[in-house]
Amino acid sequence: MKDLHRLTIHESHALLKEKKISSVELTRAVLKYLESIDGKIRSCMRITADHALKSAEAADRAIAEGRCSPLTGVPAVIKDNMCTRGITTTCSSKMLENFVPPYDAHVIEKLNAVNAVMAGKANMDEFAMGSSTENSAFFTTHNPWNLDCVPGGSSGGSAAAVAADACIYALGSDTGGSIRQPAGFCGVVGLKPTYGRVSRYGLVAFASSLDQIGPLAKDVTDAALIMNVISGHDRRDSTTVPLGVPDYVKALKTGIKGLRIGIPREYLVEGMQPAVRQTIENAVKKLEELGAKVDWKVSLPNTRFGLAAYYILAPSEASANLARYDGVKYGYSYRDTTSMWESMEKTKQFGFGAEVKRRIMLGTYALSAGYYDAYYLKAQKVRTLIRRDFDLAFEKYDVLITPTSPTVAFKIGEKADDPVQMYLSDVCTLPINIAGVPAISIPAGFVDGLPVGMQFIGKHFSEETLLRAAYAYEQATPWHKQKPVIA
Amino acid sequence: MKLTDEEVRHIALLARLGISDAEVEKFRTQLSNILENFDILSQADTEGLPPTAQSVALENIYRPDEAGPSLPADDVLANAPGREENYFKVNAVLE
Numbered sequence: 170m171k172d173l174h175r176l177t178i179h180e181s182h183a184l185l186k187e188k189k190i191s192s193v194e195l196t197r198a199v200l201k202y203l204e205s206i207d208g209k210i211r212s213c214m215r216i217t218a219d220h221a222l223k224s225a226e227a228a229d230r231a232i233a234e235g236r237c238s239p240l241t242g243v244p245a246v247i248k249d250n251m252c253t254r255g256i257t258t259t260c261s262s263k264m265l266e267n268f269v270p271p272y273d274a275h276v277i278e279k280l281n282a283v284n285a286v287m288a289g290k291a292n293m294d295e296f297a298m299g300s301s302t303e304n305s306a307f308f309t310t311h312n313p314w315n316l317d318c319v320p321g322g323s324s325g326g327s328a329a330a331v332a333a334d335a336c337i338y339a340l341g342s343d344t345g346g347s348i349r350q351p352a353g354f355c356g357v358v359g360l361k362p363t364y365g366r367v368s369r370y371g372l373v374a375f376a377s378s379l380d381q382i383g384p385l386a387k388d389v390t391d392a393a394l395i396m397n398v399i400s401g402h403d404r405r406d407s408t409t410v411p412l413g414v415p416d417y418v419k420a421l422k423t424g425i426k427g428l429r430i431g432i433p434r435e436y437l438v439e440g441m442q443p444a445v446r447q448t449i450e451n452a453v454k455k456l457e458e459l460g461a462k463v464d465w466k467v468s469l470p471n472t473r474f475g476l477a478a479y480y481i482l483a484p485s486e487a488s489a490n491l492a493r494y495d496g497v498k499y500g501y502s503y504r505d506t507t508s509m510w511e512s513m514e515k516t517k518q519f520g521f522g523a524e525v526k527r528r529i530m531l532g533t534y535a536l537s538a539g540y541y542d543a544y545y546l547k548a549q550k551v552r553t554l555i556r557r558d559f560d561l562a563f564e565k566y567d568v569l570i571t572p573t574s575p576t577v578a579f580k581i582g583e584k585a586d587d588p589v590q591m592y593l594s595d596v597c598t599l600p601i602n603i604a605g606v607p608a609i610s611i612p613a614g615f616v617d618g619l620p621v622g623m624q625f626i627g628k629h630f631s632e633e634t635l636l637r638a639a640y641a642y643e644q645a646t647p648w649h650k651q652k653p654v655i656a
Numbered sequence: 657m658k659l660t661d662e663e664v665r666h667i668a669l670l671a672r673l674g675i676s677d678a679e680v681e682k683f684r685t686q687l688s689n690i691l692e693n694f695d696i697l698s699q700a701d702t703e704g705l706p707p708t709a710q711s712v713a714l715e716n717i718y719r720p721d722e723a724g725p726s727l728p729a730d731d732v733l734a735n736a737p738g739r740e741e742n743y744f745k746v747n748a749v750l751e
Binding site for chain 2: 481
């Protein structure tokens with residue numbers, strides 16, 4: 170048997186159900202490995218060992234009583250922007266360094282209800298704004314495949330922990346690529362569900378019309394198992410849709426014969442690493458061999474407006490959402506003054522990092538008198554154009570395929586001082602959030618020893634199709650079985 | 657679009673974001689660069705198009721206005737930077 174921390178969810182579940190291992194054993198093994206390795210990877214803001222072991226004991230009692238669902242007793246790492254009652258939730262920001270939520274996020278309630286185990290809270294870019302974890306106010310996470318490289322972001326801690334086998338799975342959040350881009354950089358599976366599929370209740374808000382929680386997993390089956398638990402309507406998030414949740418695992422094995430795949434040429438962008446492009450083309454040929462019908466000449470003509478529209482819409486929403494951090498109810502508060510305004514201004518000045526301030530400024534500007542029509546309203550209309558591109562394409566294709574990112578993981582520090590270059594690393598992922606459709610990134614090969622992510626995009630609520638296509642490719646290729654050797 | 661120092665300070669004031677002189681200089685350059693990249697949107701033909709606020713076709717979700725249990729006051733106030741009895745304590749708003 171392999172080391173317990175290297176198991177997938179479905180492998181762990183089989184052993185737990187047969188009582189060949191206990192959740193306490195599995196959790197101890199994960200914690201031991203996570204603690205031994207996290208000095209190098211730095212995936213976690215905090216490792217919640219005591220909490221995890223208590224949950225594992227409860228899971229073992231549930232299993233003894235015959236209640237063993239696929240996530241029962243299986244340890245996960247949770248991105249540190251999901252509220253966990255009684256456990257500090259920092260968003261990797263000084264603003265929330267000491268914030269202890271009085272309630273659980275909806276997804277945490279869902280996990281608790283099946284006796285899942287939380288082993289740690291994952292590092293991220295501050296308030297989920299960034300593509301590398303370098304915007305964390307505390308430290309940068311390292312890519313397990315090359316410790317000099319970023320893991321991607323903003324869910325970089327979650328992706329790195331899964332890639333390093335330092336947990337069994339993780340949850341992340343994705344506003345413009347924050348699950349898929351780090352999944353691609355770290356060689357794991359990452360799914361951004363359809364907007365409205367998973368409740369955002371208790372997720373610290375960044376851009377409310379774009380944010381969505383989703384799984385980071387070691388394989389496609391695990392991603393489906395996680396989706397089965399976290400999906401569904403929640404009255405506390407009125408943007409969740411009142412649709413039933415299918416069994417995402419059931420859909421996996423029906424094959425892709427006749428699946429209509431389109432390759433949008435606008436995504437093979439200028440500045441794309443040629444070897445990344447080649448890797449994706451080879452992967453698509455593999456899907457063709459497996460029975461899919463591929464059209465290599467699809468056009469989504471408004472793709473070129475995606476980046477600009479996103480960097481108006483997301484900061485605008487962020488500037489409104491982050492106005493709540495005024496030092497009154499919770500979070501960092503500058504109190505060394507008798508002036509209310511000075512207290513508020515200095516709270517934000519000292520509580521937020523550079524990228525968060527940049528986006529608040531950008532969003533405030535785009536929403537301000539005289540500029541609203543030219544920026545915000547224009548971007549919302551462009552959003553309509555981008556959405557229509559996808560609607561039209563999905564009349565002809567079941568799945569669109571693109572690289573997840575134009576390059577493999579870049580070096581720590583390489584883009585840290587150039588916001589425009591950093592924003593470009595999300596150019597293939599952010600149109601998907603703009604349109605609200607689902608997309609999954611899966612490993613498709615390696616370039617220079619670093620993983621390449623392939624993105625499958627589908628129409629609203631087509632997660633079953635995406636998972637089925639991703640599963641077919643995964644089962645025909647060796648990439649998900651390759652693991653980094655951590656130096 | 658080139659921003660001036662005054663515009664940067666004005667935006668910061670609108671956001672009630674304290675800003676140092678060094679940050680004014682840094683944001684002036686960086687935000688101007690970013691705004692230049694937005695010029696491409698003028699090429700998008702959006703004549704007569706409706707704006708999209710969010711992407712899933714749900715509107716006006718209602719639910720009955722029923723009172724339910726709330727979090728205990730002590731839990732809610734546990735993170736308060738300043739507290740007096742069951743209130744958040746702030747500096748004087750009116751002087």
